[in-house]
Amino acid sequence: MSKEAIDTVAPGPALDVQARAADFLVARRDRQAWSDGHEEALQTWLSESMAHRIAFWRLESVWDRADRLNALSSLAQPGKPAVLAARRKTPLIGMIAAAVMGVIAIGTSTSLWLSQPHKTTYETPVGGRQTVPLADGSSIELNTNTILRTKFTKDRRVVELVRGEALFDVKHDAARPFVVLAANHRVVDLGTKFLVREDGASLRVALIEGSARLEARGTAKSAVLLPGDEAHATARSLFVTRKSSNEMARELGWQRGVLVFQRTTLVEVANEYNRYNHRKIVIGDAKAGARVITATLPTHDVEGFARMARNFLGLRVSEREAEIVISY
Amino acid sequence: MVETPETGRATTATNTVGDPVRMSEVRVWFVREVLPLESVLIQFLKRSRRNRADVEDICQDVYMRVCAAASEELPKSTRALVFTVARNLLINRIKHEQIVSIEAVEDLDVLNIAIDEPAPDRVVIAREELRRLQKVLEKLPERIRTALVMHKIDGLSIAEIAVRLNVGERTVKRDLSDGVRAMAEILLREDADIRRAT
Numbered sequence: 001m002s003k004e005a006i007d008t009v010a011p012g013p014a015l016d017v018q019a020r021a022a023d024f025l026v027a028r029r030d031r032q033a034w035s036d037g038h039e040e041a042l043q044t045w046l047s048e049s050m051a052h053r054i055a056f057w058r059l060e061s062v063w064d065r066a067d068r069l070n071a072l073s074s075l076a077q078p079g080k081p082a083v084l085a086a087r088r089k090t091p092l093i094g095m096i097a098a099a100v101m102g103v104i105a106i107g108t109s110t111s112l113w114l115s116q117p118h119k120t121t122y123e124t125p126v127g128g129r130q131t132v133p134l135a136d137g138s139s140i141e142l143n144t145n146t147i148l149r150t151k152f153t154k155d156r157r158v159v160e161l162v163r164g165e166a167l168f169d170v171k172h173d174a175a176r177p178f179v180v181l182a183a184n185h186r187v188v189d190l191g192t193k194f195l196v197r198e199d200g201a202s203l204r205v206a207l208i209e210g211s212a213r214l215e216a217r218g219t220a221k222s223a224v225l226l227p228g229d230e231a232h233a234t235a236r237s238l239f240v241t242r243k244s245s246n247e248m249a250r251e252l253g254w255q256r257g258v259l260v261f262q263r264t265t266l267v268e269v270a271n272e273y274n275r276y277n278h279r280k281i282v283i284g285d286a287k288a289g290a291r292v293i294t295a296t297l298p299t300h301d302v303e304g305f306a307r308m309a310r311n312f313l314g315l316r317v318s319e320r321e322a323e324i325v326i327s328y
Numbered sequence: 329m330v331e332t333p334e335t336g337r338a339t340t341a342t343n344t345v346g347d348p349v350r351m352s353e354v355r356v357w358f359v360r361e362v363l364p365l366e367s368v369l370i371q372f373l374k375r376s377r378r379n380r381a382d383v384e385d386i387c388q389d390v391y392m393r394v395c396a397a398a399s400e401e402l403p404k405s406t407r408a409l410v411f412t413v414a415r416n417l418l419i420n421r422i423k424h425e426q427i428v429s430i431e432a433v434e435d436l437d438v439l440n441i442a443i444d445e446p447a448p449d450r451v452v453i454a455r456e457e458l459r460r461l462q463k464v465l466e467k468l469p470e471r472i473r474t475a476l477v478m479h480k481i482d483g484l485s486i487a488e489i490a491v492r493l494n495v496g497e498r499t500v501k502r503d504l505s506d507g508v509r510a511m512a513e514i515l516l517r518e519d520a521d522i523r524r525a526t
Contacts, residue, residue: 011388011392013381013384013385014381014384014385014387014388015380015381015384017388018384018509019505019509022505022506022508022509023501023505025505025508026486026501026504026505026508027486027501030479030485030486031485032485032486032487033486033487049392050392050395050396051388051391051392053351053355053395054358054388054391054392054395055388057355057358057359058358058359058363058391058512058516059508059509059512061359061363062508062511062512062515062516063508063511065515066461066464066476066480066511066515
């Protein structure tokens, strides 16, 4: 206790420190204009004084707590908590109410929710990722560039995967089935953790825990999936393959912010990167596209990948503003 | 998530006996154990009839000292540590300022009660949290609330919000920055009153 501050700089007035911490936090979480230089400035500031770190921790915990609250509230059911029910009966009661209701029910768009009071939409941008805890104890993790709608009623929980990929961790409730609709197919939960990826008209469902039933619309076939199964469904076909747990872990690399490639062609590698980034990788010719790599790489580091292609694979890399062309 | 660089405490690590506590652990401890005490601490500091800036400075001082202590060793009773430090700081200030105020001395006794008081139940059910957030939002000035809702709920970036509201990005940044501090103020301080009242 006798020890004074352990750091180099005596903190300024507390109110100033708080304001500075808040500025840093808001700018950093926005990410769009957050450069390495900004990060360095923040780290320097944090290292200057324990008071700086404490102010930052404090506000960060509040900022995160607000996120959590929002996620919790966003799937609240009509008629469940009394506060919500009362508000839902009288939708448009001015800006304040709209703002407050926004917190309660909206994933992405205020206006959308107002027009469809029982649906909630979640959307992640290219490169984004979001975990949505549901009121029933289930949770959904959205991968990059994904749109998902939920519609929960008393006896059904329906989630529509409009686009992209999501990992579902479902609390099973026999009286209230959990159904995922995607690319015209249905996945019915039987007590489960599973990954669904929509790719145009085709659908991939990988089962991680428990079991689920995939009902492929066009073929009128259905398949019960067990852990390790991966089903591919298109408008006309449905087949199931078995994956090792290693392969499953690779599929879920995005949860950790990485792409895991094992003997993967550059064409496929480029496709994966392009799902997460605005700056696209273009494979210039078939010979380059056929090269095979094994690597674990951060989802957002397109430039790092380009460097690797140049230095280790000896390919030609030309960087343009919106794309990086890799050729033989 | 920030992993605080270890550089800041490298100087103490060499002359510290025993295992110093990692900064990331101090942070977890601070958020989980100390922050929930903030409302009681602030209420106590306010009773010493000081102005807002003074109260904030003392609070910052208390936090710095308890975190410095915790980075040597996590305390057995966080509550006792926080309030002992707060009391000592106040006594020092009173001596230093040579204010002999009856209120101030009386208030120091109140502190003893605060130390023994059981910690409020931190298990909060989701619904209660939701109500709390609504209350927080309702209390914020409209401009800040709008920016917060667009940012946190609609997921818009600062630049996008600026375009929608037809204001500069700096304005949006400032509103959000004010917003997070206002939320902290309400969630960590007034919050306790809400809980007690219900």
